[in-house]
Amino acid sequence: MDVEEIISRLKKLYPKGYFHINRDPYYLLISTVLSQRTRDEVTIPTTQKLFSVFDTPQKMASADVDEIRELIREVGFYNVKAQRLIEISRVLLDEYDGIVPDDIDELVKLPGVGRKTANCVLTYAFDKDAIAVDTHVHRISNRMGLVETDTPEETEIELEKVVDKEMWKDINGLMVLFGKSICRPVSPKCDVCIMNDICPKLI
DNA sequence: AAAACGGGGGC
DNA sequence: GCCCCAGTTTT
Numbered sequence: 001m002d003v004e005e006i007i008s009r010l011k012k013l014y015p016k017g018y019f020h021i022n023r024d025p026y027y028l029l030i031s032t033v034l035s036q037r038t039r040d041e042v043t044i045p046t047t048q049k050l051f052s053v054f055d056t057p058q059k060m061a062s063a064d065v066d067e068i069r070e071l072i073r074e075v076g077f078y079n080v081k082a083q084r085l086i087e088i089s090r091v092l093l094d095e096y097d098g099i100v101p102d103d104i105d106e107l108v109k110l111p112g113v114g115r116k117t118a119n120c121v122l123t124y125a126f127d128k129d130a131i132a133v134d135t136h137v138h139r140i141s142n143r144m145g146l147v148e149t150d151t152p153e154e155t156e157i158e159l160e161k162v163v164d165k166e167m168w169k170d171i172n173g174l175m176v177l178f179g180k181s182i183c184r185p186v187s188p189k190c191d192v193c194i195m196n197d198i199c200p201k202l203i
Numbered sequence: 204a205a206a207a208c209g210g211g212g213g214c
Numbered sequence: 215g216c217c218c219c220a221g222t223t224t225t
């Protein structure tokens with residue numbers, strides 16, 4: 001399977017890539033945590049609403065957890081997420097001088113931040129070379145025969161072997177857009193898919 | 204390895 | 215009314 005061809009086609013299909021309203025590291029970190037297992041149509045306005053009140057680690061760290069909880073209710077998992085946002089902000093202040101670290105090993109130490117979230121921050125906020133593997137990237141990479149893996153962690157490792165480093169940061173956004181519109185989890189739109197001629201169609 | 208966290212939208 | 219969604223932590 002020609003990885004470069006796949007990414008090249010996705011870039012043509014989505015020339016503007018994935019749109020982010022704000023690439024500030026703290027904003028992106030918080031919005032990405034809020035987006036876990038949640039549609040971004042919901043996450044985007046909720047994050048803006050939250051930041052209209054608490055827009056810095058200093059403000060968030062001393063916020064009332066009940067107020068955060070109500071502000072983010074629509075994204076779901078609001079109880080644990082509200083506590084994590086406050087705890088993340090406190091750790092940033094205590095351990096990192098209020099600055100979001102640009103290192104994977106430091107980011108994953110933050111509560112509620114796993115490899116997917118950390119790699120999103122690295123690629124979108126810091127423009128670093130990393131692959132953020134979510135369910136879309138995991139599913140599509142396997143469907144198209146780029147890798148054969150059981151877990152996102154495994155997929156990240158295998159993708160790094162078969163994709164040029166300069167393309168790593170593009171994978172997540174492109175495959176998310178592709179995965180939501182065409183290569184969906186169930187009933188993918190293979191009949192209108194631009195990968196039709198090169199896809200193994202292992203569905 | 205499996206459960207738990209969850210409101211909102213699609214069907 | 216049922217099922218799924220830019221995951222991560224806990225049991």
